[in-house]
Amino acid sequence: MSPRTIGVTEVALRDAHQSLMATRMAMEDMVGICEDIDKAGYWSVECWGGATFDACIRFLNEDPWERLRTFRELMPNSRLQMLLRGQNLLGYRHYEDMVVDKFVEKSKENGMDVFRVFDALNDPRNLEHAMAAVKNCGGHAQGTICYTTSPLHDVDGYIAQAGRLLDMGADSIALKDMAALLKPQPAYEIIRGIKDTYGDDTQINVHCHSTTGVTLVTLMKAIEAGADVVDTAISSMSLGPGHNPTESLVEMLEGTGYTTELDMDRLITIRDHFKKVRPKYAEFESETLVDTNIFLSQIPGGMLSNMESQLKAQGAGDRIDEVMREVPVVRKDAGYPPLVTPSSQIVGTQAVFNVLMGRYKVLTAEFADLMLGYYGECIGERNPDLIEQAKTQTKKQPITCRPADLLEPEWDKLRDEAEALDGFDGTDEDVLTNALFPGVAPGFFTTRAKGPISVGKNAEQLAAEKQAADSGAQAVREPITYKVSLGGRSHQVRVEPA
Amino acid sequence: MSPRTIGVTEVALRDAHQSLMATRMAMEDMVGICEDIDKAGYWSVECWGGATFDACIRFLNEDPWERLRTFRELMPNSRLQMLLRGQNLLGYRHYEDMVVDKFVEKSKENGMDVFRVFDALNDPRNLEHAMAAVKNCGGHAQGTICYTTSPLHDVDGYIAQAGRLLDMGADSIALKDMAALLKPQPAYEIIRGIKDTYGDDTQINVHCHSTTGVTLVTLMKAIEAGADVVDTAISSMSLGPGHNPTESLVEMLEGTGYTTELDMDRLITIRDHFKKVRPKYAEFESETLVDTNIFLSQIPGGMLSNMESQLKAQGAGDRIDEVMREVPVVRKDAGYPPLVTPSSQIVGTQAVFNVLMGRYKVLTAEFADLMLGYYGECIGERNPDLIEQAKTQTKKQPITCRPADLLEPEWDKLRDEAEALDGFDGTDEDVLTNALFPGVAPGFFTTRAKGPISVGKNAEQLAAEKQAADSGAQAVREPITYKVSLGGRSHQVRVEPA
Numbered sequence: 001m002s003p004r005t006i007g008v009t010e011v012a013l014r015d016a017h018q019s020l021m022a023t024r025m026a027m028e029d030m031v032g033i034c035e036d037i038d039k040a041g042y043w044s045v046e047c048w049g050g051a052t053f054d055a056c057i058r059f060l061n062e063d064p065w066e067r068l069r070t071f072r073e074l075m076p077n078s079r080l081q082m083l084l085r086g087q088n089l090l091g092y093r094h095y096e097d098m099v100v101d102k103f104v105e106k107s108k109e110n111g112m113d114v115f116r117v118f119d120a121l122n123d124p125r126n127l128e129h130a131m132a133a134v135k136n137c138g139g140h141a142q143g144t145i146c147y148t149t150s151p152l153h154d155v156d157g158y159i160a161q162a163g164r165l166l167d168m169g170a171d172s173i174a175l176k177d178m179a180a181l182l183k184p185q186p187a188y189e190i191i192r193g194i195k196d197t198y199g200d201d202t203q204i205n206v207h208c209h210s211t212t213g214v215t216l217v218t219l220m221k222a223i224e225a226g227a228d229v230v231d232t233a234i235s236s237m238s239l240g241p242g243h244n245p246t247e248s249l250v251e252m253l254e255g256t257g258y259t260t261e262l263d264m265d266r267l268i269t270i271r272d273h274f275k276k277v278r279p280k281y282a283e284f285e286s287e288t289l290v291d292t293n294i295f296l297s298q299i300p301g302g303m304l305s306n307m308e309s310q311l312k313a314q315g316a317g318d319r320i321d322e323v324m325r326e327v328p329v330v331r332k333d334a335g336y337p338p339l340v341t342p343s344s345q346i347v348g349t350q351a352v353f354n355v356l357m358g359r360y361k362v363l364t365a366e367f368a369d370l371m372l373g374y375y376g377e378c379i380g381e382r383n384p385d386l387i388e389q390a391k392t393q394t395k396k397q398p399i400t401c402r403p404a405d406l407l408e409p410e411w412d413k414l415r416d417e418a419e420a421l422d423g424f425d426g427t428d429e430d431v432l433t434n435a436l437f438p439g440v441a442p443g444f445f446t447t448r449a450k451g452p453i454s455v456g457k458n459a460e461q462l463a464a465e466k467q468a469a470d471s472g473a474q475a476v477r478e479p480i481t482y483k484v485s486l487g488g489r490s491h492q493v494r495v496e497p498a
Numbered sequence: 499m500s501p502r503t504i505g506v507t508e509v510a511l512r513d514a515h516q517s518l519m520a521t522r523m524a525m526e527d528m529v530g531i532c533e534d535i536d537k538a539g540y541w542s543v544e545c546w547g548g549a550t551f552d553a554c555i556r557f558l559n560e561d562p563w564e565r566l567r568t569f570r571e572l573m574p575n576s577r578l579q580m581l582l583r584g585q586n587l588l589g590y591r592h593y594e595d596m597v598v599d600k601f602v603e604k605s606k607e608n609g610m611d612v613f614r615v616f617d618a619l620n621d622p623r624n625l626e627h628a629m630a631a632v633k634n635c636g637g638h639a640q641g642t643i644c645y646t647t648s649p650l651h652d653v654d655g656y657i658a659q660a661g662r663l664l665d666m667g668a669d670s671i672a673l674k675d676m677a678a679l680l681k682p683q684p685a686y687e688i689i690r691g692i693k694d695t696y697g698d699d700t701q702i703n704v705h706c707h708s709t710t711g712v713t714l715v716t717l718m719k720a721i722e723a724g725a726d727v728v729d730t731a732i733s734s735m736s737l738g739p740g741h742n743p744t745e746s747l748v749e750m751l752e753g754t755g756y757t758t759e760l761d762m763d764r765l766i767t768i769r770d771h772f773k774k775v776r777p778k779y780a781e782f783e784s785e786t787l788v789d790t791n792i793f794l795s796q797i798p799g800g801m802l803s804n805m806e807s808q809l810k811a812q813g814a815g816d817r818i819d820e821v822m823r824e825v826p827v828v829r830k831d832a833g834y835p836p837l838v839t840p841s842s843q844i845v846g847t848q849a850v851f852n853v854l855m856g857r858y859k860v861l862t863a864e865f866a867d868l869m870l871g872y873y874g875e876c877i878g879e880r881n882p883d884l885i886e887q888a889k890t891q892t893k894k895q896p897i898t899c900r901p902a903d904l905l906e907p908e909w910d911k912l913r914d915e916a917e918a919l920d921g922f923d924g925t926d927e928d929v930l931t932n933a934l935f936p937g938v939a940p941g942f943f944t945t946r947a948k949g950p951i952s953v954g955k956n957a958e959q960l961a962a963e964k965q966a967a968d969s970g971a972q973a974v975r976e977p978i979t980y981k982v983s984l985g986g987r988s989h990q991v992r993v994e995p996a
Contacts, residue, residue, distance in 0.1 A: 185754045212746060213742070214749050214750040216711065216715055217714055248711030251790055254683065292743070292749055
């Protein structure tokens with residue numbers, strides 16, 4: 001019998017550079033390889049999301065909608081895929097339903113095909129409207145399960161969650177393992193369980209990061225369990241806090257009952273392209289290669305570095321271990337939310353506050369809202385004492401309804417706000433850009449005309465480095481300390497006479 | 499039913515630092531963690547072999563026999579394991595049988611337990627005497643299959659080879675994948691085939707490198723097929739050209755029908771120890787993280803860097819691609835030997851000669867001997883024209899017997915040679931050290947009294963670097979060019995004001 005074909009989603013253009021180089025990759029480093037990506041045979045190409053949208057206007061003076069249109073034009077044969085934070089869209093608050101409709105409609109109109117819709121708390125009420133909006137405009141609605149572990153999370157719960165997503169009309173189910181916590185056996189059981197419960201024709205996409213070193217095995221087991229599509233990154237944009245290498249997946253399947261339809265020659269071209277690009281962004285790279293602490297601490301790498309910088313800012317960089325022990329406490333009090341944007345930041349920041357000021361001496365505004373239900377429901381009970389404290393501190397009442405139900409129609413107001421900005425181009429896209437990032441968009445609108453910039457090293461700088469590398473060294477007469485980027489990392493290096 | 503326990507061989511003390519830091523790790527960086535390794539629950543601790551022996555006397559002024567005795571003393575509860583090149587012992591030529599007996603006897607006497615015996619050509623005649631010697635002195639004789647791929651290599655051939663090793667009295671079979679070529683499915687079929695053919699109680703150990711990114715999946719499939727013991731390296735000494743992370747293996751098996759008896763708290767202690775040690779040897783590290791080219795070229799990473807330096811020495815560094823295309827030609831003409839020491843060097847160097855001087859214009863002495871059968875038999879026919887050319891060039895006749903059968907007893911001669919050396923301590927161990935590395939041992943004997951040295955950065959240098967890293971870079975007022983070693987390479991780097 002002929003092997004079953006496994007679809008592959010290439011994440012190099014979105015999650016890979018988000019995970020490896022702080023989402024800084026400039027469009028100029030992507031356009032040249034789009035044709036090969038388009039023709040390599042991927043099931044989809046992930047290329048858009050909250051962080052890429054944010055980075056475009058915050059760091060790259062680039063219109064994210066224009067980026068999307070460019071991808072659409074350069075990859076006419078590919079499904080373009082994005083990551084959508086349910087009712088939060090690409091932002092950090094809930095948006096009123098009409099804004100959700102507008103955003104999804106405009107995203108589809110500008111070229112998006114597959115919408116991977118998730119909610120940080122796995123609260124279905126925060127996904128349902130976005131899912132419906134995707135269906136209404138003819139997009140592929142991919143309902144997402146954020147995978148995490150806790151005393152309350154189990155295989156049956158994830159299977160039931162998949163059912164709720166299918167009830168929303170999900171065209172496929174994504175099992176999203178943002179922290180590399182998903183081990184081979186639970187992956188097998190969850191995916192097999194979903195297929196057995198809802199039918200083998202239920203499409204399942206699996207997204208794993210590679211941080212813990214185990215998840216290529218997880219993908220193998222997921223495939224054996226019936227997974228239809230898996231996410232990988234071309235090897236030159238893989239591993240560490242990122243994803244498993246695309247070529248390794250292809251090779252891994254040789255001789256098994258599974259295959260991909262990827263063109264290895266194209267993959268090699270894509271690999272070599274990003275091999276040249278990656279050094280340009282070396283200064284943004286993390287040094288994590290493999291870290292199984294995550295299984296103990298539950299803390300994703302990005303969240304950890306975030307807390308570390310918060311502590312350093314307070315001159316308490318040495319207290320990270322205390323914070324790591326505090327995170328599980330805070331997470332339990334919050335009802336065991338998965339730790340992913342924005343819940344990871346909310347829980348992490350509260351843990352930092354607890355360590356620096358005493359446990360729950362101060363609640364952050366976001367943590368208080370989380371305790372009062374303004375982000376939605378978690379799997380677990382929230383600590384009632386902290387709910388009371390949150391009420392007192394914020395003068396707000398706890399809610400049990402879908403958070404977005406409390407919102408008034410806001411589209412006209414958002415348009416008025418945008419109209420008032422210099423450089424606003426009159427489009428709904430601009431209205432949405434400002435609605436999503438009100439603190440950043442106004443500045444971007446005024447500088448947009450200057451066009452995109454790159455924060456990577458330019459060819460001249462790299463050439464200078466290479467030339468220097470090929471030529472001889474200058475004598476160093478006394479110790480010099482300087483910054484140098486090499487081998488994909490930025491280092492402070494001290495040179496002294498031998 | 500309770501899960502099956504999988505044994506683990508920790509390679510941090512031998513192959514891991516051989517693969518990651520050119521075998522340079524000093525004993526002072528190992529002794530402090532031996533107690534934790536001894537109590538972590540490993541099936542065995544690989545800690546000795548040709549490269550470690552060589553590096554001890556060549557770079558570290560350390561007596562490798564003393565190192566072995568120290569390991570024995572510090573790890574009283576552990577099986578100590580070594581890698582033995584069959585009739586080559588730890589050297590690069592065949593030794594007469596009595597020398598093999600002496601070496602094995604002395605290794606056992608000084609504390610060795612498990613002897614992983616292999617031959618680069620998989621010629622059983624080159625293993626049989628060493629295997630018998632291990633049995634005679636009560637050691638664990640592990641017969642080794644060097645895994646490679648070619649038009650002639652197949653699953654049945656490997657199963658048959660395992661049978662020949664068992665006929666020699668092998669206590670276990672090692673499937674050795676030095677180039678990370680072993681994919682999950684063939685691993686499953688070979689191991690299942692061996693168990694089905696020779697019985698489920700046939701112990702199988704699996705050794706994979708991680709270079710291609712697929713081999714943790716290979717270990718999973720090997721375990722499912724019945725593998726008893728797998729090799730891994732503690733995460734802080736893992737990946738790249740090295741091995742899969744020990745902790746990842748442990749975590750990977752959770753919930754499956756398999757488990758390890760490793761103590762995770764000990765593993766974390768071991769990990770943290772080597773996390774501090776690894777930076778001391780950063781200058782020796784390769785930059786390879788994942789490379790699936792090996793599946794196409796068959797060329798292991800170590801062999802590639804070796805050929806690159808040979809080409810650079812000839813001012814032909816730009817011709818590496820030609821050499822990579824030449825290697826398969828040379829390998830075919832030689833009868834498809836596996837590419838592992840010394841066959842990898844012999845084939846690689848001949849390929850370099852072919853590219854630089856024209857195909858087979860000159861045969862290296864080693865390649866000529868290989869063609870004439872002086873290294874043993876390969877799986878394939880050797881090119882008859884080249885055999886003729888080798889005869890003419892060397893005035894030697896081709897042989898079909900076991901190469902070592904041509905050797906005269908040499909022990910007394912070897913002892914006389916050693917006796918004549920300054921610093922010779924009179925022991926058989928010293929005789930063997932000189933017999934194995936005649937070009938290095940004499941110098942070592944004269945300096946041995948000074949005691950071991952470390953080529954790693956010392957605490958002071960690391961502290962200076964850390965201080966510099968914490969204090970931030972000094973301003974650079976004008977371009978400076980200097981030499982810096984990072985990520986295992988020495989670079990000329992130009993720094994200029996940003």
